[in-house]
Amino acid sequence: MSDPLDALHEPVRPVDPDPAFAARLRARLEREVLAAPRPERGDAMTATTTAPTRATDLALHSITPYIAVPDAAAALDFYVGAFGAVRRGDPIVMPDGRIGHAEVAIGDSVLMLAEQFPEMGIVAPREGESPASMRLEVPDPDAVVDRAVELGARLERPVSDSPYGRGGVVVDPAGHRWMVSREPATERPLQVGDVGYASLWRRDVGAAERFYGAVLGWSIEGDHAGQGRRVTGTEQHLGLYGGQDASTTLCCYAVDDVDATVALVRAAGGTADEPTDEPFGRTASCVDDQGIPFAVFVPEPGSTRPDTTATGTLTYLTIEVPDAGRARAFYGTVLGWGFRPGRVAEGWHAVSGSGDDTAPTTGLFGGAEAASVVPMFVVDDVAAAVAAVRAGGGTADDPADAGYGVSARCTDDQGAAFWVVRY
Template structure:
């Protein structure tokens, strides 16, 4: 019988059950771990330490705080390199079942790790995301002041996507600690205690030849100087894909790293 293993509890760490549905981490599976570390170290000033998920996985640190995970992608896996957000859930098995019931895909897991259980999935439009049950990194929550990352879902229809994620991740329910959802400037906004955690925006096209136009979770990294950071990305082998100003008046630059992983630089 395959019994569920309860995640380890860690003093000082918050449990995913206390922040249900909130973005709780971002991770990149890279073709070459060393080259990715060199790129993001040069561009974003990250330093790296070994993670707890085994060999081939590292945690990016900025000013002594964990920012993101970068792991080595098995060469036998023919999948696109991409930044992936993870969402806190109370029960990985329940969330995985909900994804499948709503025509999403669970590609990997749920798998047990030392600090919890996780799975890699995709929504109905193909946007890839992860779910995590267990201990959370302290002070890592998108949308809060000095947050290490911020999320935007580029999707076919933001309202349809909000229903999918709401039913999978318990958004806007009576569950204690769940996230709220509102509507602002034609976008669905995910909030927790008044803080904007993520936005869901319509208009993506599943069959678009341009990867920028396809449904995906767009991970934004706030930086002090967008132009200087974009130049560093180019100098390190990255590609600048576009620039514009957000509805909130912030400058942002879309970047592809040397492996083809897309991310966005945004003014802090």
Template sequence: MSITPYITVADARAAIEWYRNAFGARVSFEPIVMEDGRIGHVELTIGNDARFMMSDEFDSAGVAAPDPGRHNAVTLHVDTTAVDVVVRQAKTVGAQIDREPEDTPNGRIAVLHDPFGHRWMFNQRADDRGRATSPALARDLTANLRVPDLDGVDDFYGDYLGLTDEGFNLGWVTHRSAPGSGACVQLVTRDRTAPVDSAISVHVADVDAAYAEARRRGYRIVHPLTDEEWGVRRFFVQAPDGTVVNMVSHAD
């Protein structure tokens, strides 16, 4: 059993674009357009599985957008691993920030209103605040990569390389980086044009730990761990999008 929010807005087409730009939402069920041009049903998904349904207002169905003169009766609660990034991006496209991100006993929480009258609460659980402490944390990486989709490669570029959602996420492009380091990567879905590197090199703190973690996760090892000249120790691993990544460490 599950519950899926079904919200009503005054302009569903504008709302689709706003949720794309603010939350990186994607249309997961194409709009059903009624004879009068209004959208009778559409489904959007934020991240991997935060799905919600939406429609325009319909008197015949008894559904209407929130009344701006009254307080909200419902809040949409979303678990995220990057609450500060979500709030920062939503603010740039006109969100009303009711509660800036702050740490609480239940995680890091922020509350905002979208331009369509709906109230959102984003919660970064306490156990998600240290995701960038992976032993394979990238110390140095810069690349622009095309990928089939953003969600499908999140495990590799996020959890494994330790790159967080710092920067922006517009649904078709995301900028990931490791706070306090020079590591960053821009992932772009293949239906957009962008500079593309065929391979990337990642300088890691502990290449042996990175190798063991890659094998544990089942990533394809293209070339095994080897020692080379000048204290270089490296291996090559293939990301789920097909990119061959050179994982390397240098002697201090």
């Protein structure tokens, strides 16, 4: 005879929890799980950036060029100045004073060189002859070729477009031929969590228009009697907006469903206006749980990621917040972001739900006194941009090689922080 309790027993049927409860639970769990101790905090930008591996840590590839040059010290200076190379250790100097070995890192690769030793059959190219070529991949071949020529390279072929990309050819002062190139851009779809539009919010939009026009070379148009401005001539959608008490960068993030995202924002502790249908699509204005304003929208089908390495573009964002754990939980819930640890305490690197970097690349930094979003922009010449910042009433650190490029932290004439970089 069966047990009556067994006979009356109902099988366990899983149920779907309330979406708002699930969002709150996820936020709470992420705050607890991701709160891991880290090294001491440092600079917000360098703390969160997943910069290229340090020059001394680069692993050698299957093939590493090892070239002979007439003057190794001069060649090293040229490669550092023209190609952004980073020295790897100290050169090895032979008893007769010649440099027998030296290394630099260029991007993700290593270049080895030595002065020529004719007695050993090791010689530099003869004038007018270059038996081999090296191809150098860069984001901006025009700027690199111009810089190389300024530092003494001979221009063999001006930069131009071709089916294989954009590039030009120079012969360096040591006689080596360089094909400076950029592969054709491959269109990648805009993903959930990517920025489709960004606007610098400032108190005085007229002052911001003059300042950033001078520093970044932006062409700006808009209703000059109102608060809105639009940056023209860039693939990215960028703008300025005035009348704001607190300076920040408003990011409009791509999502699949604005209404569902609004519910997640509210469940995760933020606030959100009711969605509206605009000429560019359905959108909603939101504020995160630490006071940062943002917006969400559904991009048009076929929308692609813009180039974030071109001059004047927004290439990196740092979300600075008092509590990084809360921010990770909030943006993980709302935008589906994951996070990789940065290099110091409270520094994190955001990745999209697909595992790719966000566009533009985004870092998160905790421990800030006030919540804000700090942008980084690409410039042709960091020193010139720094001079323009100071001339325009802002402040700027001196340019420094950060490993991923030459950069400088600045504040504009209204006290808002931003960065400039040359990759």
